[in-house]
Amino acid sequence: MTAAVEHDPYVLPLPAPDSLVVQPHLVRALHAHLNAEYAAPVWPLAPLNENPSSSNLAIHWANSPGCFQQELRLIAWTLINGELRPSFLRGRGTRLRARISTTGISETVRRWIHLALWLQDQGITTLADCDTRVLHEYGQHLLPTYGSRSYAHDTLVSLTRLWAYDQLTARPTGIGRPPWDELGADDYLPAATSTSGGENAGEALAEETMGPLLIWSLRVIDDFADDILAAWDESQRLRQTARTSRATPDGAAALQTYLDSLSATRTPLPTVMNKGRTSLARNYICGITGASKTQLNRVIVRMGLARKATLRPGPCPLDTPVTGRIAGRPWRKRLDFGEAADLMRHLGTAAFIVLSYLTGMRPGEVLGLRSGCCPDPEPGKDGKARRHLIRGHEFKIATDEQGNYLSSGQEREVPWVAIRPVVNAIRVLERMVPDGALLFDHNTHDLHASRANTGALRFGTLRTRIEDFVVWANAEAAVHERTHDLIPPDPCGAIGTERFRRTLAWHIARRPGGLVALAIQYGHLRTTFVSEGYGARSRDGIHELIDVETVRAVADTVADLHDDLEDGAGVSGPAARRAIRAAATAPRFEGTAITATTARRLIANEDAMIFDNPQAFVLCHYKRAQALCHRDGVRDTPSLDHCVPSCGNIVRTDRHAAQLRDRADFLDKRAAAAPQPVGDRLRGSANKLRGFADAHDRFRITPTEDLA
Structure with a gap:
């Protein structure tokens, strides 16, 4: 007696010409009316999608070489309706998922078609003849064309999916295993860069x-x-x-x-x-x-x-x-x-x-x-x-x-x-x-x-x-x-x-x-x-962008302070000596790609973080333990809109002193044209600002004096 073949839930049955491109259990109500049949020249992917703002993508089979079209249709249909085995996904990192988005499907099939066009130019007319050696040659062919390492990696993953999903069809072509799946992708990727992408x-x-x-x-x-x-x-x-x-x-x-x-x-x-x-x-x-x-x-x-x-x-x-x-x-x-x-x-x-x-x-x-x-x-x-x-x-x-x-x-x-x-x-x-x-x-x-x-x-x-x-x-x-x-x-x-x-x-x-x-x-x-x-x-909050911008602002502030001190400028304030030492290390920011991860690490380093507060005419070399700007607990960054003049984190530069005097002169001009009570208040504020500037002149130090 012949033993019964055990049913494999990951292998999909062979579709008929009138089979739906997206099987009913995967269809989303928002775009259900756009579903097409397997034999159609265009496959809308919108029935998979319930995101109201996304574009309605489609696969246009006219773009595929005729000799590969039936093979690619079957694998693409399996990609749309099937999912990769858990045993396949284990150990292959985070780039592979059992199912991907409509954008991912569209890009993946587009890359498959690009491979088919290249194979046709090489005189190959079936995926069965695309073995590991051919895929190696294709990987080397693509290497000079990549604009980024991330895009190259996505391309290699899409071709790995082609091999993986072919095995889940009712009629596998037998395409070879990509060499990068077994030996690693470094030989098929451009050199890594420090440029960050995304937001x-x-x-x-x-x-x-x-x-x-x-x-x-x-x-x-x-x-x-x-x-x-x-x-x-x-x-x-x-x-x-x-x-x-x-x-x-x-x-x-x-x-x-x-x-x-x-x-x-x-x-x-x-x-x-x-x-x-x-x-x-x-x-x-x-x-x-x-x-x-x-x-x-x-x-x-x-x-x-x-x-x-x-x-x-x-x-x-x-x-x-x-x-x-x-x-x-x-x-x-x-x-x-x-x-x-x-x-x-x-x-x-x-x-x-x-x-x-x-x-x-x-x-x-x-x-x-x-x-x-x-x-x-x-x-x-x-x-x-x-x-x-x-x-x-x-x-x-x-x-x-x-x-x-x-x-x-x-x-x-x-x-x-x-x-x-x-x-x-x-x-x-x-x-x-x-x-x-x-x-x-x-x-x-x-x-x-x-x-x-x-x-x-x-x-x-x-x-x-x-x-x-x-x-x-x-x-x-x-x-x-x-x-x-x-x-x-x-x-x-x-x-x-x-x-x-x-x-x-x-x-x-x-x-x-x-x-x-x-x-x-x-x-x-x-x-x-x-x-x-x-x-x-943590994986989605805009606070990650705020952290990145905060560190970029700090890098600009530290670099400006470094240049001013190199030109002989002086600083004053409780944190003046700390600021001089921090500015001496300004080059640490040069060439650093500021990502959310590096931003969090740098913000945690209090010795490096100097914040500019142009509204208060001060710098803040922030130390959480002595900050006076937070009334409800300590945080990793200062509240610059609540800057307190007596705070131990304050630093003033020669530029700030000049700005204080300019502001005082402006207030005096306003006071001259204002009623007496208002004018008296404006003149009082002007005198206070000049007092800050005079104190800076008396107590300013330079890097040379700090070392002495």
């Missing part, structure tokens, strides 16, 4: 750009939102009226009366821009008169209104109040029917900027937020209001118990803390979308276009909208003669969607209270981040 690689937005950009975003949310939402509702009511109005004598009479009044007074005709051309605002006219479009079309022909509209273009004023103000004056005389959709688009963009910048969330986390994510908190037992918390999902690092990627994300263990401008932005978005919907749901925010895809706005769309928002805001600044509110181009290029998080970390680390004009207290934000779980998960 640490992007440049923070310049203060000159971020300041006015945030001002306009907050202005749109706090001052203009009511007007914009009312104008949108009214424009939609007029459109609905135009769509549903039937031809009646009353409508015809109202239409004729309206047009006759415009003609008699030579008033410009209501027009809109349509694909770059000026045309009569038909929906607006039908909406305000109640006439049908058929009736309007007849009048247009009879009166030649189409041509007159191009000669006498005019506005389409809406009957909604204007409550928003800029510098105490209304920001519009009337809102216009033709601009309602654009203003709604700018309103959504402003909310995205506020949320991205003032929470520290990643763009995908912002786009994954839903209505109701930030409820009003219940008062505490003492009757005081508690902080608003944002409950959302994280996607970048979401994995299950086996370490496999979860496209649906997972709710953060610690919610984000929301300050008031963030809460206001969320409340505006909740007025725009249905209850429970994504705050950036494309069905609400894509006002001029319709697409079959579901989910949130895409990153590319938001990048374009942010640039459009800048153009619009600058036009508004010009109209209202507020040149100081113009948003200049960022020196490092487009603003994008991913630089806000890095910029927030930069400001928290380097500018304590630095943007007071924005009414955003960065010192408070630093406290919130660290002590209240703003980024509490």
